[in-house]
Amino acid sequence: MPILKDDKGRSLLRISTAGSVDDGKSTLIGRLLHDTKGLYEDQLAALQKNKLTVGGAIDFAAITDGLRAEREQGITIDVAYRYFSTQKRHFILADTPGHEQYTRNMATGASTSSLAIVLIDARHGITVQTKRHAFISSLLEIPRIIVAINKMDLVGWSEQVYEDIKTEFTGFASRLNIRNIDFIPVSALLGDNIVNRSQNTPWYSGPTIIQRLEDVYVESDQNMVDFRFPVQLVQRPHQDFRGYAGTIAAGVIHAGDEVVILPSGQTSRIRAIHTFDGELETAFAPMSVTLTLADAVDISRGDMIVRKNNVPQARHEFEAMMIWMSAEPLVCRKNYLVRHTTRYSNVMISDIKYMVKIDDLSSEPADGLRMNEIGRVSLTSALPLFVDTYQKIRQTGSFILVDPISHETVAAGMIIDRAAQSVEAVGGALHLTRTISQVSVNEREERQKYRGITFWFTGLSGSGKSTIAAILERRLFDAGINAMLLDGDNLRLGLCQDLGFDKKSRSENLRRAAEVAHLCNQAGLVVIASFISPFKSDREIVRACIGDDRYFEIFVDTPLEICEQRDVKGLYKKARAGEIKSFTGIDSPFERPEQPSLQVSTEWMSADECVELIVTASKELLYSRDR
Structure with missing residues (x-):
């Protein structure tokens, strides 16, 4: 379709519209198409023939409300896409539903947009649905919003009404991830400030809708640094050609560049970049191309080609913000199919962190999600997925869930967990498949009546951590709680005996400890x-691995001079003599926790008193069933 070509410097802008029912979205779009000459004569004739006019004037909403049910009810149900152009730019515009029942359709239409137009009826102001659409636009990383305050003619073109709505929306949006917001007073029915500047708003000096759409700069939105190429199809037209077809999700690639293939970890070079119009030396997102490699490599659909020194994380476990789209509620521990780029895998929602309350953006505990509800969830995939955060790359940071029986799309998700541990992105480890236990952690905890959590003690050597930890283990065991002591020295003598004491090795030591703690928590152990x-x-990293809802951090805040006076193991003495390098408190810093779950000190408290305080402070986390 010629209208979509970026010819002669005219770029393409994808737009979505949103707002509450009857705010005038379809009317605005119809007016926009009409006033930019985006309607053909046969379309206008069809409107007249079908009597889709109001008082002899065009019923602009009928232009986009294409379904009979939409015209009968006077609402938008499905997503309607419209294409139009001006002298400066081409546009693809998604008219999305305003009714809460069709929020999932709104999310679908907005998922590829670079700008969202949120309409507000000047008579009614900001509604919960307005907030919902703004929040979803923020979740979908749409960086720009035009807030079109519509039906200004029905409030007498009041500047005060405009300013009040602007102030309220700005306050709400300050908690959202939206880079730029423009407020424009309009009358979609009359055409004021849509394409032509209105004489009714002399107090407004900003752009019209079309001026803003033409001038907004979106070329920097696409990630051109991190090359990601999910393989869609292996092309083998004859025995002398093997190509890998797909759409470049992000980045730039050149013929001759060295690449690595996931999950095999094999390396090769780009031999050629093929397109319908011939070979290219360079290709970039979002072009659809076929790549050939210099070496014979086993690649299939669902694999990913990336640069050797710039690979995504390969994860079995990750967290995401998720919009539930099915009439059937979300069920934890149920198996679903996940589609991530071109890769499919069995997946299970292992935990719901919280559900978002749209009216005030607060979170609340939830044991499930119903249609159009939004929550933060933890997922476990049978196969590794090659992911980036949604904020970094939309295509590799998003996914959909599919019911394996009905094949219905039940949810859309945006990956946000930046700290979860991942399998190394190259090498044989990626051939591993995670086994999902048939006994859920919820079942274990329901039987034992307490939760598997981790008490993480941090503090200087000699502060009293190990002493308090040992007493706490005895105290919990005597109370009928299966608790296990994970001591740093014990770990060094076994699982981590291959590690040194440089900063990198120390970090790896803690990562391994966190992984062990996480596995034990999943088995119901404290x-x-x-x-x-x-x-x-x-x-x-430890907190992210274990999970906020199972992590209880205890800072044993005992002064350095007291720890050094004790020096039970003689370590401070050796550090002062230079026999131990990078010793915490002497020649390596200790970064104090800013917000630990609990802070104690053996300077003025006994170990037993510290344990008593810990047991009391952790009861809610240990015994809560609402997490």
Whole structure:
């Protein structure tokens, strides 16, 4: 279709519209198409023939409300796409439903947009549905919003009404990830400030809708750094040609570039880049191309070609913000199919972190999600998925869930977990498939009446961590709780005996400890971990691995001089003598936790008193069934 070609410097802008029912979305789009000469004569004639006019004037909403049910009910149900152009730019516009029942359709239409137009009826102001659409636009990383305050003619073109709505929306949007917001007072029915500037708003000096759409700069939106090429199809027209077809999700590739194939980890070079119009030396997102490689490599649909030194994370477990789209509620521990780029895998929703309350953007505990509800969830995939965060790359940071029986799309998700541990992106480890237990952690915890959590002790050597941890283990065991002590020295003598004491090795030591604690928690065990863990970045990785809802951080805040006076193991003395390098507190810093779950000190408290405080403070986390 010629209208979609980026010819002679005219770029393409994808737009979505949203707003509450009867805010005037379809009317605005119809007016926009009409006033930019985006309607053909036969379309206008069809409107007259079918009597889709109001008082002799065009019923602009009828232009986009293409379904009979939409015309009968006077609402938009499905997503309607319209294409139009001006002298400066081409546009693809998605008219999405405003009714809460069709929120999933709105999310679908907005998922590829670079700009969203959110309409607000000037008479009614901001509604919950307005907030819902703004929040979804933010989730979908749409960086720009035009807030079209419509039906200004029905409020007497009041500047005060405009300013009040602007102030309220700005306050709400300040908590969202939206880079740019424009407020434009309009009358979609009359055409004020749509294409032509209105004489009724002398107090408004900003652009019209079309001026803003023509001038917005979107060329920097596409990630051109991180090359990602999910393989859609292996082409073998004859024995002398093997090509890998697909759409470049992100980045730029050149003939001759060295690449790695996931999940095999094999390397090769790009021999040629093929298109319908011939070979290219360079290709970039979002072009559809066929790549040939210099070596015979086993590649199939669902694999991904990336640069050797720039690979996505390969994850079995990740977290995401998810919009539930099915009439059947979400069921934890149920098997679904996940489609991520061109890769499919069995997946299970292992936990619901929280559900978002749209009216005030607060979170609340949830044991499920119903249609159009939005929540943060943890997922476990049988096969590794090659992911980036949605904020980094939309295509590799998003996915859909499919019911394996009905084949219905039940959810759309945006990957947000930046700290979850991943399998190395190259090498044989990617051939591993995670086994999902037939006994869920919820079942275990229901039987034992307490939750598997981790008490993570951090503090200087000699602060009293290990002493308190040992007493706590005894105390919990005597109370009928299966608790296991995970001591740093014990781990060094076994699982981590291959590691040194440089910063990288220490970080890996903590990562392994966190993985062990996570596995034990999933089996219903309480873990008591005692590690100096001096760096904030390492503790954040530990927290992410274990999970916020199972992590109880205890900072044993005992002054350095007291720890050094004790020096039970003689380590401070050796550090002062230079026999131990990078010793925490002497020649390596300790970064104090800013917000630990609990802070104690053996300077003025006994170990038993510390344990008593810990047991009391952790009861809610240990026994809560609403997490």
